[in-house]
Amino acid sequence: MAWRNLGRNRTRTALAVLGIVVGVIAIASLGMAGVALEQQATSSLGGLTDQAIISPGEDVDTDGITDAQAETIRDILPGVTVIPQKTNFTELSARNGEEANVQVTGLTNSAPLYDLSVGAEPTRLETGALISESTAQTLGLEIGDPIEYEGQLFRIRGFIASQSGFGSDGGGELVLPLSALNDQDDYNSVTIIAEDGDAATEAATTIEEHFNEDDDEVLSVTTYASVQENIRSFTDTLELALLGIGSISLFVASVAILNVMLMSTIERRGEIGVLRAVGVRRDEVLRMILTEAAFLGVVGGLVGAGGSLVVGVVMFNVLAGDPALALAWSSSRYLLYGFIFALVASILSGIYPAWKAANESPVDALRGS
Amino acid sequence: MSVIQLRDVVKRYNTEAETIEALKNVDFHANRGEMVVVTGPSGSGKSTMLNMIGLLDTPTTGEIFLDGRNITDFDEDERTEERRSQLGFVFQDFHLLPMLTAEENVELPSMWDTDVDRRERAVDLLERVGLGDRLTHTPDELSGGQQQRVAIARSLINEPDILLADEPTGNLDQDTGKTVLDEITRLKQEENIAVVSITHDEQLVEYADRVVRIVDGVVQ
Numbered sequence: 001m002a003w004r005n006l007g008r009n010r011t012r013t014a015l016a017v018l019g020i021v022v023g024v025i026a027i028a029s030l031g032m033a034g035v036a037l038e039q040q041a042t043s044s045l046g047g048l049t050d051q052a053i054i055s056p057g058e059d060v061d062t063d064g065i066t067d068a069q070a071e072t073i074r075d076i077l078p079g080v081t082v083i084p085q086k087t088n089f090t091e092l093s094a095r096n097g098e099e100a101n102v103q104v105t106g107l108t109n110s111a112p113l114y115d116l117s118v119g120a121e122p123t124r125l126e127t128g129a130l131i132s133e134s135t136a137q138t139l140g141l142e143i144g145d146p147i148e149y150e151g152q153l154f155r156i157r158g159f160i161a162s163q164s165g166f167g168s169d170g171g172g173e174l175v176l177p178l179s180a181l182n183d184q185d186d187y188n189s190v191t192i193i194a195e196d197g198d199a200a201t202e203a204a205t206t207i208e209e210h211f212n213e214d215d216d217e218v219l220s221v222t223t224y225a226s227v228q229e230n231i232r233s234f235t236d237t238l239e240l241a242l243l244g245i246g247s248i249s250l251f252v253a254s255v256a257i258l259n260v261m262l263m264s265t266i267e268r269r270g271e272i273g274v275l276r277a278v279g280v281r282r283d284e285v286l287r288m289i290l291t292e293a294a295f296l297g298v299v300g301g302l303v304g305a306g307g308s309l310v311v312g313v314v315m316f317n318v319l320a321g322d323p324a325l326a327l328a329w330s331s332s333r334y335l336l337y338g339f340i341f342a343l344v345a346s347i348l349s350g351i352y353p354a355w356k357a358a359n360e361s362p363v364d365a366l367r368g369s
Numbered sequence: 370m371s372v373i374q375l376r377d378v379v380k381r382y383n384t385e386a387e388t389i390e391a392l393k394n395v396d397f398h399a400n401r402g403e404m405v406v407v408t409g410p411s412g413s414g415k416s417t418m419l420n421m422i423g424l425l426d427t428p429t430t431g432e433i434f435l436d437g438r439n440i441t442d443f444d445e446d447e448r449t450e451e452r453r454s455q456l457g458f459v460f461q462d463f464h465l466l467p468m469l470t471a472e473e474n475v476e477l478p479s480m481w482d483t484d485v486d487r488r489e490r491a492v493d494l495l496e497r498v499g500l501g502d503r504l505t506h507t508p509d510e511l512s513g514g515q516q517q518r519v520a521i522a523r524s525l526i527n528e529p530d531i532l533l534a535d536e537p538t539g540n541l542d543q544d545t546g547k548t549v550l551d552e553i554t555r556l557k558q559e560e561n562i563a564v565v566s567i568t569h570d571e572q573l574v575e576y577a578d579r580v581v582r583i584v585d586g587v588v589q
Contacts, residue, residue, distance in 0.1 A: 004468045004469070005468070007468070008467075008468055270462075270464060271464070271466055273464075274458075274460070274464040274466075275477070276449070277423070277425060277452065277458050278452065278453065278457075278458060278477065278478040278523070278524075279449055279450065279451075279452040279453020279454070279456070279478055279527070280449070280453075280478070280480075280481055281446060281449050281450075281481070282445065282446070282449070284481045361425075361426075362425050363420055363425050363426055366460070366464070
């Protein structure tokens with residue numbers, strides 16, 4: 001009966017269902033978007049969580065990390081790779097007239113930090129230079145070409161592969177032996193590489209406890225793991241906001257259903273009066289109309305969930321490169337939430353019209369039709 | 370014993386302006402196998418009395434007996450139950466559900482009784498009113514007279530004791546009206562039920578076993 005009643009005004013029913021579909025897609029897609037964004041962020045960071053960067057703290061007079069401090073770091077972190085670095089900026093010019101701004105990094109142990117696309121990875125960088133692939137292309141440089149820095153010449157031994165995501169700077173980088181930056185006494189930063197994310201976090205804590213007593217920040221340590229935490233809490237907030245928006249959309253759809261049900265029951269006053277006159281009980285009438293509302297919710301919810309799945313697969317493909325992730329519980333649960341939300345919202349919207357119809361006196365209903 | 374009895378029934382309405390007494394100390398009864406026709410001018414209280422008999426409304430004072438049982442103080446759900454099992458209704462406007470077939474319309478009052486299948490009786494009733502070949506037609510495929518006959522069949526689906534008709538021929542032409550009245554009379558005898566009908570139609574009076582005239586809420 002409920003099904004046929006809905007079929008009487010197909011356009012109106014279809015529009016109400018459409019409202020629910022949009023609402024469900026809004027909630028489910030936005031929910032999944034939050035998950036996808038988090039996925040993208042953490043996967044970009046993925047390879048770097050075992051690293052931490054130590055730089056001079058806020059409360060220190062010198063603007064660098066001393067040799068002594070670097071030694072201490074090595075001592076208190078056995079099993080951790082410690083790479084002190086000196087950095088500067090310069091502008092390189094090439095024979096072809098092109099110029100490029102690069103960050104100059106002086107260190108000894110280059111292998112753990114830089115992947116080379118061309119050239120052999122040196123075990124210790126004592127001579128020669130490494131340069132970003134993109135910068136080399138801009139300046140028309142090849143392996144073996146000389147690079148001048150502060151009056152010294154260095155021969156290019158390898159190109160640093162371009163990286164996307166976090167951990168790479170957008171501009172070019174020139175990596176030279178530590179001796180090239182001898183005019184600087186202290187190190188600008190020290191990068192440490194531990195076994196994994198947890199070990200890196202532990203190492204960070206060890207350093208902070210050793211160096212930073214009494215709220216004096218001598219050394220500041222940043223782990224990618226902590227960056228990841230920040231991102232996660234950001235995306236959590238973002239998710240809530242998106243869900244809020246999606247909920248508003250579904251609320252609007254509920255109002256549409258309320259309107260449809262109300263109009264439908266008012267139009268059917270006479271019929272409902274007849275039902276009551278021939279002995280259909282009030283609760284039976286109520287259930288009939290609630291069933292109609294529930295149908296709208298079920299159909300809208302299913303279509304919406306289907307649509308959201310499509311949107312989700314596309315999103316995960318674009319943002320995280322892995323469309324199958326859309327089916328994982330952390331994201332597909334939003335499909336379920338969307339559906340349940342639609343069903344509940346529809347039934348709630350149907351309560352008032354159903355109650356009104358069921359409790360009208362048959363005499364009035366029959367007379368008024 | 371009468372199947373329906375109204376004893377000293379008063380119906381009072383309170384509006385903002387005044388108090389209206391639609392029925393004033395009305396006595397009424399109807400027996401099985403008889404057709405009682407209630408006539409009277411507009412606003413005389415005919416409809417109100419029919420609503421009383423049909424348990425669609427409750428008296429302000431007075432008593433109503435159904436098959437000897439005092440049902441005056443029945444609540445809405447109890448009265449609904451009595452309507453379902455003891456009463457059948459035929460309206461001037463037929464009031465069939467447009468999206469149901471003739472057969473489904475006839476079964477309608479029993480549709481919520483999950484333990485009972487009235488399909489056979491529905492088909493039987495439709496055949497008895499001459500619509501055996503129209504079982505799957507929807508109301509828009511039926512003439513006025515045919516629709517009213519479906520309504521009559523519907524009114525009998527739950528084997529009631531009383532059939533209440535509110536201007537049953539009001540929307541029908543003379544000949545069709547006669548056909549419908551013939552049907553009602555025949556079924557009245559076959560099913561041994563009481564028929565109470567209000568009407569302005571002179572024709573009905575000829576079919577009546579008894580005529581009750583009501584003016585200004587008073588039975589004459």
